[in-house]
Amino acid sequence: GQQVMQIPQYQHVQEGEDFTTYCNSSTTLSNIQWYKQRPGGHPVFLIQLVKSGEVKKQKRLTFQFGEAKKNSSLHITATQTTDVGTYFCAASNTGKLIFGQGTTLQVKP
Amino acid sequence: ETGVTQSPTHLIKTRGQQVTLRCSSQSGHNTVSWYQQALGQGPQFIFQYYREEENGRGNFPPRFSGLQFPNYSSELNVNALELDDSALYLCASSSYRDPAHEQFFGPGTRLTVL
Numbered sequence: 077g078q079q080v081m082q083i084p085q086y087q088h089v090q091e092g093e094d095f096t097t098y099c100n101s102s103t104t105l106s107n108i109q110w111y112k113q114r115p116g117g118h119p120v121f122l123i124q125l126v127k128s129g130e131v132k133k134q135k136r137l138t139f140q141f142g143e144a145k146k147n148s149s150l151h152i153t154a155t156q157t158t159d160v161g162t163y164f165c166a167a168s169n170t171g172k173l174i175f176g177q178g179t180t181l182q183v184k185p
Numbered sequence: 186e187t188g189v190t191q192s193p194t195h196l197i198k199t200r201g202q203q204v205t206l207r208c209s210s211q212s213g214h215n216t217v218s219w220y221q222q223a224l225g226q227g228p229q230f231i232f233q234y235y236r237e238e239e240n241g242r243g244n245f246p247p248r249f250s251g252l253q254f255p256n257y258s259s260e261l262n263v264n265a266l267e268l269d270d271s272a273l274y275l276c277a278s279s280s281y282r283d284p285a286h287e288q289f290f291g292p293g294t295r296l297t298v299l
Contacts, residue, residue, distance in 0.1 A: 082227075109287075118275060118290040119228065164227050168286050172218065172241050173277075175227030 078103055080167050082176030090184050095152040097179035099165035107168050108148045110139060113178070114161040122150075124168065155183050188212060189278050189291035197297045198266050206261045206294045208276030216240070217259040218288065219251060220275040228275055234259055235281060263296075271298045 081100045089095050099108065107126040111119035123132055125141035125148060132139045138151045152159055162180045166173040188211040198204050210217050216235045220228035230243035234253035248264040257278070263270060273295050277288035 118293050119277075119288075120290070121287045124287065166227075172230050172233055172243075173220075173228070173288060174230065175220075178227050 078167055078169070078174050080165060080174055080176040082165055082179055084179055085177060086180050086182070088182045088184065089155050091157060092154050095155050095159070095181055097150050097163050097165075097181075099148040099150075099176050101146050101167060104145050105148075105167050106145075108141060109166045109168050109173065110148075110150055111164045111166060111175075112161050113164065117161075119164060152181075155181070157183050157185050159183055189276060189289050191274075191276050191291040191294050193294060194292070195295045195297075197299065199299050200266055200268060202266050202298075203262065203264045204266060204296060206263075206274050206276075206296070208259045208261070208278075208291055210257045210259070210276075210278030211289050214278035214280050214289070215257050216279045216281055217253055217257065218277045218279070219259070219261045220277065221245075221270075222273040222275055222293070224272070231261070266298045268298050271296060 083098050109124045110122040113119045123139050128145050129143045130141040136153045140149045160183050162178040164175050164178045166175045190209045192207045218233040219231040222228040231245050232242040233240045237253045250262045253259045273293045275293045276291045279286055279288050
């Protein structure tokens with residue numbers, strides 16, 4: 077079945093440094109969603125990307141969808157302690173989500 | 186907060202027992218999906234219900250079953266519990282009319298099987 081691989085598994089950064097997580101699939105994705113899960117919390121929807129090469133920004137967060145629609149990335153500029161959590165990419169297929177393993181971000185103040 | 190509620194919050198069962206978890210979807214949403222999230226892993230899709238019918242199933246055995254009610258709330262039932270069933274069970278509601286298929290997750294039920 078469809079699988080989505082995400083790297084790195086963990087990332088520790090100093091506050092103010094940038095952070096990037098990558099998501100890869102062996103098959104072409106119709107779209108990809110990104111979620112954030114705070115420690116002890118539940119996944120919260122961040123964004124959906126649909127078009128090849130699409131780039132979307134939300135304040136310090138930049139999301140990209142690859143030209144071949146097989147990979148995606150989330151980049152956070154100048155991390156803050158509020159960015160702590162696990163970031164998941166998920167392939168969406170008529171509302172059924174196939175999640176990657178997630179990247180857990182720790183930010184040292 | 187998403188408006189999706191789940192009960193109970195925590196649950197402890199022993200092997201072989203049966204459990205029922207409940208989810209109330211967000212107002213206006215007609216689709217409920219259930220996910221299992223083991224510690225340190227991403228959520229795994231169990232199944233989805235749309236208009237009271239199962240609408241897709243992940244790689245879970247038949248002892249995982251569900252229901253959706255006319256008010257779109259849902260139940261997840263797990264029979265013959267195994268130790269590996271210990272996990273956070275997440276319910277997510279969405280609307281088929283939403284082209285983004287954004288999923289609104291509830292707070293989850295933490296199930297521990299001893």
